[in-house]
Amino acid sequence: MRYMLLIYKDEKMWDEMTVEEKGAIYQEAVEYSEARRPSGFYQGGEPLQDTNTATTVRMKNGKEVITDGPFAETKEQLGGYTIVEAKDLDEVLAFAARHPLVRAGLSIEVRPIRVGPPR
Amino acid sequence: MGIEEIFRAEHGRILATLIRLLGDIDVAEEGLQEAFATALEQWPVAGTPANPVAWLVSTARHKAIDRLRRQVRLAQKQEEIARHLELSAMEDDAPMPEDRLRLIFTCCHPALATEGQVALTLRTLGGLTTEEIAHAFLVPAPTMAQRLVRAKAKIRDARIPYQVPLDDALTERLEAVMVVVYLVFNEGYAASFGARLVRHELCEQAIRLGRMLVELLPPHAEPKGLLALMLLHDSRRETRLDGAGDIVLLEDQDRTRWDRLQIDEGAALVEAALLAGGQPPGQYALQAAIAAVHAQAPTAAATDWRQIAALYGMLARVHPTPVIELNRAVAVAMSGGIERGLALVDALDHRGELAEYHLLPAARAELLRRLGRHAEAAESYRRALVLVSNEAERRHLGKRLREVVS
Numbered sequence: 001m002r003y004m005l006l007i008y009k010d011e012k013m014w015d016e017m018t019v020e021e022k023g024a025i026y027q028e029a030v031e032y033s034e035a036r037r038p039s040g041f042y043q044g045g046e047p048l049q050d051t052n053t054a055t056t057v058r059m060k061n062g063k064e065v066i067t068d069g070p071f072a073e074t075k076e077q078l079g080g081y082t083i084v085e086a087k088d089l090d091e092v093l094a095f096a097a098r099h100p101l102v103r104a105g106l107s108i109e110v111r112p113i114r115v116g117p118p119r
Numbered sequence: 120m121g122i123e124e125i126f127r128a129e130h131g132r133i134l135a136t137l138i139r140l141l142g143d144i145d146v147a148e149e150g151l152q153e154a155f156a157t158a159l160e161q162w163p164v165a166g167t168p169a170n171p172v173a174w175l176v177s178t179a180r181h182k183a184i185d186r187l188r189r190q191v192r193l194a195q196k197q198e199e200i201a202r203h204l205e206l207s208a209m210e211d212d213a214p215m216p217e218d219r220l221r222l223i224f225t226c227c228h229p230a231l232a233t234e235g236q237v238a239l240t241l242r243t244l245g246g247l248t249t250e251e252i253a254h255a256f257l258v259p260a261p262t263m264a265q266r267l268v269r270a271k272a273k274i275r276d277a278r279i280p281y282q283v284p285l286d287d288a289l290t291e292r293l294e295a296v297m298v299v300v301y302l303v304f305n306e307g308y309a310a311s312f313g314a315r316l317v318r319h320e321l322c323e324q325a326i327r328l329g330r331m332l333v334e335l336l337p338p339h340a341e342p343k344g345l346l347a348l349m350l351l352h353d354s355r356r357e358t359r360l361d362g363a364g365d366i367v368l369l370e371d372q373d374r375t376r377w378d379r380l381q382i383d384e385g386a387a388l389v390e391a392a393l394l395a396g397g398q399p400p401g402q403y404a405l406q407a408a409i410a411a412v413h414a415q416a417p418t419a420a421a422t423d424w425r426q427i428a429a430l431y432g433m434l435a436r437v438h439p440t441p442v443i444e445l446n447r448a449v450a451v452a453m454s455g456g457i458e459r460g461l462a463l464v465d466a467l468d469h470r471g472e473l474a475e476y477h478l479l480p481a482a483r484a485e486l487l488r489r490l491g492r493h494a495e496a497a498e499s500y501r502r503a504l505v506l507v508s509n510e511a512e513r514r515h516l517g518k519r520l521r522e523v524v525s
Contacts, residue, residue: 001278088280089230094288112277 002043002085002113003092008076009106011050028100033082036095045082076107083113122158125171130246131331133175135218138281140176140210141183144243144271150183151175157182176212219244220335221281223328226270227296228279235270236299237306242267244331245324255321256306293336297345297403300328304349308356309509322353333388340395344404347388351410354381366515370419382414402438405430424454441472449482461486477506481516484523493523 014022026047036042054070070077086092089110096108130151137147154175168174226239237256241247247255253263273279284292307321329346336342358372389411392404400408409430416422431447444467452460464483473479484499500520507513 088278089228090280090282090284090288093230110277 001088002083003089004111004113005045005082005084005092005096006078006109006111007047007080007082007101007106008074008109009079009101010075011077011079013105014079025100025104032098032100036084041084041086041091041095043083043085045080047080048078050079051077079106122155122162122167126155126158126175127246129172129175131219131222131244132214133172133179134243134246135222136176136212136214137179137183138222138243139215139218140180140212142281143275144239145275146183146187147179148243149186150179153182153186154179172214173212176214180212216335217283219331220283223296223331224283224292225274225279225281227292227299228274229292229295230277230279231270231273232266233299233302235266235273236295237302238263238266239270240299240328241303241321241324244328247320247324251320255318293332293339293341296332297341300325300332301345301349301403303328304352308352319356322349322356325349326353340392340398341401341403343388343395344392344401344407347385347392347407348403348410350381350385350388351407351414354378354385354414360511364511365518366511368515369413374418377414382411386411386415399437400433402434405434405437409434422453424450428454441467441470442476442478445473445476445479445482449486452486457486457490461490475506477503477508477512477516479503480506484516484519488519488523496523 033042033045051070054068056067056069056071058065058067084092084095086095089112092110096102096110099108102108134147134151137150138144141147141150157178158171158175162168223240223244226243227236231239238252241252241255242249249264249267250260253260256263283289303321304325307318307323307325326346326349329342329349332339332342333346354377355369355372357378358374358376359367361367385407389404389407393400393408395404409427412423412427412430428447428450431443431450435443435447445464448460448463448467450460451463461483464479464486467473468479468483480499480502484496484503487493487496487499497520500516500523504513504516504520507516
């Protein structure tokens with residue numbers, strides 16, 4: 001079964017770190033994930049640019065409305081995602097708990113990926 | 120044993136095995152319902168089978184498989200379950216002790232909301248109906264049904280596994296299981312007069328689950344501590360409230376009516392938990408040790424408060440919470456240093472962490488009363504009365520307040 005890991009971070013806290021610090025954490029996270037690619041567990045993932053680059057599109061009274069910023073203002077912001085293929089939730093939770101980004105203070109929301117139309 | 124009694128007593132064992140075989144709680148529950156209905160028809164005529172549990176498991180399994188085969192033809196989404204069934208056809212349908220252990224770890228999985236964990240544990244392993252659980256937790260039945268549906272859906276959709284966690288995760292996850300069991304116990308234990316009979320069922324359920332953990336995880340000390348703690352508290356159930364439903368304090372309880380068998384069993388478990396090889400005693404073992412000191416004192420005056428204060432000191436190191444510090448302060452006061460205990464209570468009070476907890480001003484009031492400082496005691500009783508929610512406790516505090524003002 002496939003799961004998506006939504007990685008949340010406090011952008012303000014993240015901004016206070018130096019490029020070197022951020023780079024080291026990033027590198028560790030890449031290595032941690034890539035080490036699990038050959039087994040088929042890690043299926044890919046990408047970081048996102050900050051929410052100040054976000055644009056939201058919705059419809060209001062039959063008209064499209066485009067606004068600056070993320071869909072919802074939250075304390076922590078979506079900062080990237082990872083897709084894994086696992087036999088069950090525990091396998092994903094174990095991976096997430098030891099993830100370098102979690103160790104660095106970020107949060108990971110684990111969501112099973114639905115196959116096909118809504119049930 | 121009648122059919123209903125067998126069903127009740129063996130529900131957890133049978134359902135846990137069916138869940139292993141069928142891979143889905145709903146499918147297993149429906150199969151068991153059908154098997155039970157069949158038993159009600161057949162057993163009175165043909166006689167109770169030699170092994171009723173085996174009969175129920177295999178009948179329920181066949182009913183479930185028949186039903187799924189019919190559904191598979193209708194809907195493609197059942198494909199996965201069908202595949203699981205092919206695999207499970209080879210599995211042994213004799214109940215294994217491991218089945219119930221797997222199931223309790225699933226029900227108490229930290230990915231489920233706590234209220235869902237509690238409901239699911241009582242439903243599957245305890246065999247309580249949704250209405251019974253709702254009644255015991257004083258919530259409407261549809262609310263409880265919703266909790267169960269949500270928990271079962273998450274197990275299925277997020278694929279929470281049926282397995283005992285591996286060694287390195289086991290200790291942590293066992294902790295979560297014990298939290299649920301103790302929560303069930305306390306929910307039953309704290310019941311006020313009106314709801315007492317119904318809710319004592321919760322205490323019995325929690326003790327049964329505690330026994331199961333002790334039996335199935337013999338090398339672990341903490342389940343022994345937890346079971347001991349529940350047995351020791353429960354041994355006093357007959358004496359905690361008087362005829363009018365008012366609280367009787369530990370020191371005023373009729374000790375001849377405490378359940379001696381349960382106390383002996385609890386005390387033996389405490390010893391086993393404390394002496395467990397190499398591990399420092401855990402929080403349940405220490406709390407149980409404290410309960411054992413109380414239970415074994417022939418009179419309230421003979422209570423070894425010095426030992427209790429020392430045990431609370433150890434407990435505060437393992438599990439530092441303000442409530443435990445409050446208890447330690449009271450134990451210190453009772454072991455002869457009322458003033459010293461009061462100073463500890465006041466220090467805790469100033470930290471403000473227990474600002475919403477009625478037992479802090481209640482304890483403070485009690486110590487002041489013993490020191491003869493009645494005006495200050497009255498003020499603390501009034502503070503406690505503002506915070507208390509349990510009816511029996513409210514009446515007790517009100518009575519004490521009237522005593523100190525008169």
